[in-house]
Amino acid sequence: MAHQAHSYHMVDPSPWPIFGAAAALLTTSGLIMWFHYSSTTLLTMGLLSMLLVMLQWWRDVIRESTFQGHHTPTVQKGLRYGMILFITSEAFFFLGFFWAFFHSSLAPTPELGGQWPPTGVKPLNPLEVPLLNTAILLASGVTVTWAHHSITEGNRKQAIHALTLTILLGFYFTALQAMEYHEASFSIADSVYGSTFFVATGFHGLHVIIGSSFLTVCLLRLIKFHFTPNHHFGFEAAAWYWHFVDIIWLFLYMSMYWWGS
Amino acid sequence: MYYKFNGFTQRLVGAAASTAYNPQGLKPIVSTESPALVFGTTTKLASDLPATDSFLGKNQVPDLQKLFQSDSKADGLPVHLKRGVPDKLLYRTTMALTIGGTIYCLVALYMASQPRSQK
Numbered sequence: 001m002a003h004q005a006h007s008y009h010m011v012d013p014s015p016w017p018i019f020g021a022a023a024a025l026l027t028t029s030g031l032i033m034w035f036h037y038s039s040t041t042l043l044t045m046g047l048l049s050m051l052l053v054m055l056q057w058w059r060d061v062i063r064e065s066t067f068q069g070h071h072t073p074t075v076q077k078g079l080r081y082g083m084i085l086f087i088t089s090e091a092f093f094f095l096g097f098f099w100a101f102f103h104s105s106l107a108p109t110p111e112l113g114g115q116w117p118p119t120g121v122k123p124l125n126p127l128e129v130p131l132l133n134t135a136i137l138l139a140s141g142v143t144v145t146w147a148h149h150s151i152t153e154g155n156r157k158q159a160i161h162a163l164t165l166t167i168l169l170g171f172y173f174t175a176l177q178a179m180e181y182h183e184a185s186f187s188i189a190d191s192v193y194g195s196t197f198f199v200a201t202g203f204h205g206l207h208v209i210i211g212s213s214f215l216t217v218c219l220l221r222l223i224k225f226h227f228t229p230n231h232h233f234g235f236e237a238a239a240w241y242w243h244f245v246d247i248i249w250l251f252l253y254m255s256m257y258w259w260g261s
Numbered sequence: 262m263y264y265k266f267n268g269f270t271q272r273l274v275g276a277a278a279s280t281a282y283n284p285q286g287l288k289p290i291v292s293t294e295s296p297a298l299v300f301g302t303t304t305k306l307a308s309d310l311p312a313t314d315s316f317l318g319k320n321q322v323p324d325l326q327k328l329f330q331s332d333s334k335a336d337g338l339p340v341h342l343k344r345g346v347p348d349k350l351l352y353r354t355t356m357a358l359t360i361g362g363t364i365y366c367l368v369a370l371y372m373a374s375q376p377r378s379q380k
Contacts, residue, residue: 011340012339012341013339014339014340015341015352015356019356022359022360022362025363025366026363026366032373033369033373037373041365042362042365042366045361045362046362049355049358049359049362052351052354052355053355053359056351056352056355063329063340066322067322067325067326067328067329067330068326068329068340069326069330073271076271077271080271224320224321225320225321225322226322
């Protein structure tokens, strides 16, 4: 039987990359059909196929690692680099929106009344729900670290408790933010203030939802004994992502909510 | 020169003597032996899961490891089909959706590129 003389993972042929690309095509063209022709068929197909591809691709990664043992330390190092690079790219993504915000707010145009917030815009009070949301995310950063320590110490029950608490805090944040969106006196159409605010906080909210989903999958895997005290990179990746989401919120809070009000 | 293991970079890095003599993760020895059974009351078997630990059942990872690594399945099945019927169903559904969707997309884009007929 042939054995490889290196510690890298030569994956089995897989259809998910090309199906994922097709799903991206369907989703983007679906958006066009929705915007211009009021038809949601393509968009639905796109989102559904995207979901199916993600489920099966990541299911396969779990099979290859936890069940087949292909994730050697070398492979894990590559995955660490990959996650760091991905999070860095997300940081640049948000950097763009912060740039837009500061471009418009540092030198408000006459059309805005020469002031920031623009004339007539009543910003949200940073010391009310936004402050609570800050506390929630900071607390969730603590609980996810607690969960990590519990995993490395082999304390499964405590790890499950801590991770569940983290996820609940994430849901609480999302619910409060959704309520804030509903109650805000301004909308995305209210000048560049509305645009910068809702696009930046909106993408942040999307990342909170993505992070919560990632953590939920980790919780399920934790319950199913997938993680060992020494090898639990999936959880670490989720925790890194969650800390990143927290830090982006802190910048959002300090610049848009506090300074910008 | 003393060294410690940096969990973030996964490498050994230099450390002070104090760190070397107090290794990370070393916990004081705690006895893992259960306290002596008291036979005055009904004794539970160790194999009965106590209520506090019955968190959604037993560890099925070793069984799944056997399933995915078994040489009897060295029939060349790729990992995305290793479990047989449920995998095949999901794969075929995804394929139908993506390939069918791509064709529908091309048709829709073709139609959208036609000049609008006079109304």
